[in-house]
Structures are given as structure tokens and as C-alpha cells.
Amino acid sequence: MIIDCHGHYTTVPGALEGWRKSQIGSLDGSSPPPKRSALVISDDELRESVEKAQLRLQRERGTDLTLFSPRAMAMAHHIGTADTSLEWSRQCNDLIHRVCTLYPRNFAPVCQLPQSPGVPPANCIPELERCVKELGFVGCNLNPDPSGGHWKEPPLTDRWWYPLYEKMVELDVPAMVHVSASCNPCFHGTGAHYLNGDTTAFMQFLASDLFSDFPTLKFIIPHGGGAVPYHWGRYRGLAQDMKRPLLKDYLLKNVFFDTCVYHQAGIDLLLRVIPAENILFASEMVGAVRGVDPETGFYFDDTKRYIDGAPGLSADDRYKIYEGNARRVFSRLKLPA
């Protein structure tokens, strides 16, 4: 079985965007916010939105199950208030739930959190509980920068975040650390802000005692860990200079990397420096990069080809990366053995 731990619902029917526009349009008080019930999307529309995209690509590429979450770029926690974010998150999460209910063998749900700049993350707990307890979600996406490129929240290791972590631990759900759109013109979204968010979060974890306080808290750092595996020597050296434990004895109990790295050389590096126990297969499809690589003739984001093409990967390690680690990290995922 091949589990893709990182897929977003980037092909959602247009009615959702219309609802969101109406919501954003209401923020100046010129119109009432749209009601939840104003969003009407049929099951057939949902089916069509994934049949031609994610499901087709699963079949073509030979992957089985995608951990499916709302479109990351559209979370846009910086827009409006906490209430804006909650209403928007509920709509997005409910659509994810519906797709996963329609295709329980192909998708498992991961939720967006109703974060909002300056609002304590504890505010996200009710929506997280609703998703996990009522709707069967198995994980969440946590935005380390709800300001959208201005980085105004405390680091992820600050006690500001602890109530949410307590709930994650209680529910036994991991978080993928995933920023959303950048509204800072310095940062291109998928080309800079995403990778910077990954790198930033890892270094926050490295410098902290977070996992002494939460020994069972689990984070996935997407996009192959940003800059981290490429600079693994730098991080080992910084940890040593800072009198921190060895990364493998500390961070790697709690921090995992996905395989959203879109060329063979990058995946080879990832597999060379990061233990197989800490790597989860992912493609981010349909996502950041949509084209075909002229150097290979295959989609850039067809990351399974790079794993399959990596030299010297043992069958045991392949199992961990494709399936075993995802079952372990997303422990609420109920699948046949």
C-alpha cells in the first residue's frame, strides 16, 4: 500500500471560491457574511473535481491513499477575524470530509485549523475536536505564521501554542507544519514562503525543549523539510555548538519529513541523510508544480518515481516510507493491515 501523506484539495468546485469571495466581501460591513448553507456543491461535483485530477493521478502513478487537506494557499489565516477563519475552515473541512466519505479507500481527512493572527491557538481546539471526534479526521495542518509572511506569532515552541499541543496529544493526531499564502511581496508562496516556513519551524524545534514537554507530539515538515536535509551538517553542527542532544536522539523522535522534492538528486539526498523511519511518502499533488519535467518526460511532482529510482533503498525502508511511517504517525488512520 502506498500512502501519500500530503495532498491538498486544490481542485475544489468553483462554488467554494464564490462563497469565500462573498465572505471576504462582507468584511467591510457592506454586506452580511454568507451563511454556511449558501454553499451548495453536489456529490457529483465533488466526484468530478477529484476523478479527473487526484484520483486519475493516483491510478496513473500507482499510489493508493492520500491524506487529504484543504488547499494550503487558500487557508489565508491573515484574512478577517478568528470568526472569519472558523467559518472558512468549517466549510473547507466539511468538503474534505465529504470527499473522504465518498472515497474512503482513496482519501483520509486532514483538517485546516481556524487560526487567526494574534489569537491564541487554543481557539482552534473546538474545530480540531469536531473534525477528529465527529468526522474522523486523522491529522491537522498547523500554520506557524498566520500573518501570511510577516511572522508575528511567537515561535512554535512558545507556550502560546501549548494548549493546542495538549489537545493534539490527547487526540493523538500529528500536525503538518504548513504555511499558507504570503501577503509579503518579498516571499513568493510556493517558491520561498513554503520552504522558509519548513526551515524556520525545524530550527525552532532544534533550539527548544518542546519535545521534553510533549514526548508524543508529532510534526511532519513538508516539502522535504525545506532546506534542512541539504544542510543536515549545519544543523548537526549548530545543535552541537548549542549543547543540544544529537538530532537523531531528540528531534527525530517527533519530527518527520515528507518527500515533496521534485527531482531525483533531491530525493537521493533526503534518503541519504535522514533515517527512513522519519520519511513519509508525499507528492503534494495536485499542487505547487504542475508541469512535466522536460529532462525526464514525467511530472515533476510524480515523486514515487524518484523513490523507486533511488539507489540502494532496502525493501524494509521502502515499506516504512510508503506505508509504515504514515500508519505510525497518523495513528488514527484505520486501514486494513
Added chain:
Amino acid sequence: MIIDCHGHYTTVPGALEGWRKSQIGSLDGSSPPPKRSALVISDDELRESVEKAQLRLQRERGTDLTLFSPRAMAMAHHIGTADTSLEWSRQCNDLIHRVCTLYPRNFAPVCQLPQSPGVPPANCIPELERCVKELGFVGCNLNPDPSGGHWKEPPLTDRWWYPLYEKMVELDVPAMVHVSASCNPCFHGTGAHYLNGDTTAFMQFLASDLFSDFPTLKFIIPHGGGAVPYHWGRYRGLAQDMKRPLLKDYLLKNVFFDTCVYHQAGIDLLLRVIPAENILFASEMVGAVRGVDPETGFYFDDTKRYIDGAPGLSADDRYKIYEGNARRVFSRLKLPA
């Protein structure tokens, strides 16, 4: 000959820090700013500061010449006004000039620019001209984020920066894109802000027509290019999705990467994906990571070992990385052939 294109004067005598403290202490108006002449450091003190550090390491590691610039973390452009930054930059640059004059075979000077948040980069031109024309500097360090982790300036590709680029082109000096200290608690300096700055700048370049406007402008992106080579497939794919030219036909005429990547796997990846023409040897010593790697028994930042240990590097490519590219990019560097 082995040229290290990235070394900072991190071992400067303590009197400089004292002068800087006095300068910062004066910012609240409680005392007058210190005079330039209040900084007194003897040639013997300068010699001692590098003999036991950079010069010893050059000898031990078998490198010849270091392109030497003020301590990047201490540039701290966010402190005080443009005048604060100018006075501080002059002091730092003058010390670099003195060290390079004492050891012309070991060091060549690269200057700090007196950037200041919100102040047009054109304001740096007089100090750049003084350094290049009067003191023989061969390059400069350009901070894409003088705010120190708040990223409030326009992207490097905005016309805001153009007057400085016009002067760089006229003087034929490259810039290393190098942030300084982070005063944003989200970003660890050497573990996040540095690499994020590199990644951010590259993506700004990718999305722009900057090098159509300045075909001879040259930038070095340090720290192995941040996350960029590890995600080279992502960048090739993003460029393609954005209808940009191939990276090798466009950006790689003007953008170069250094080798400050502190493990063999990272250097192997860099050499595998980036053309040798675009890689300049560097170690950042004495710098970000100061310890010995217990896995190898050698200093993490002894990057020459990784280049020497890279499989399949041709003699021609080795020459380019160790010497030829530095001579070409830092074209004002006057060296025996």
C-alpha cells in the same frame, strides 16, 4: 590556487564591539555618538586576531585567499539610522581594508553596505565607491532584509534597488546576498534567517526580469544557495509553470552559489545539480558552525574536504570551483595568473 569567496571577520578585536556598544548607547540621546577616531586597534592586534584563526585555518586546510568581509551577523542594519549604519560600516570596512593590506596574499576585501530600513539603497553608493575606488574592495555584501527578519523592503528585483545595481555594474563588483542578524524571534539567525534569505532572494530573481535590465549584474547566493539546489526540480518546474526561461539559460548567467554546506551529501547534491560554472568555493570560516563533526573527525566548515571527496569531479571543474569562477565573478581581484 584556492580562493574562499566567503569569510567574515568574526574574530575582530574587542575594541570594535566596545565602540559599537558606545554607538548604540548614544542612540537614545543620552550620550554623544563616539568619534571614528575613538576606535584604536593596533596592527599587532589585527595580526593576532587572524593569525590564530583564519590564517591558521587557511594553512591547515590548504586554502590560499579569502574574500574577507565584516561579520555578517553584526551588520545589524536595523539598528539606528542611516547615519548610524554608515559610521558603523565605515569602521568595519576600514578594519577589513587594514587586514587585507597587512596580508595581501591571504585576504581580499569585500565591504558591508550602510543599508538602513526604509532608506533607498542609493544611499549606499558613496560608501561602495569609497571602498572600491579608494580602498581596492572587490565586492560587497547586500542585505535583502535590512529590517532584520521583518522583511519590510521591496524585493531585490524592485526598482528601489536599481541605482545601487547601476553603480555595481559600473564598478564591476558582484554582491553576495547576505542577511544579518534576525530580531524576529521566529527566525534563528544562522539556522533559519540566513538560509531563508538565500532561498527568498533566488525566488525573487527567478520571478523577475532583473537580468534583462542588468545583463552583467552578478550575485552570489551563499550557504550553498539556501534551499535552492535541494529543490532544483521545484524551481525548474515553477519557472516552467510561470513561462520563465530555463534557469540555465537565464538566472545562471548572473547568479552563483557558494559551497558553505557542511556535509558531504549536501556538497555532492550541489555539484550534481548546479553547473560547475556557477559554484564558488567557500567555507564561511570562522563562522556559523565552529565544531568538529564527530562523524568525520574534521571541522564541519572544512568544506574543502567535501569538494575533494566528491566523486567524479573533473580537474577542469575543480579549477572553476576553487579559482576560476572567483576570478571571473570578482573581476576586480588582481592576482598573479
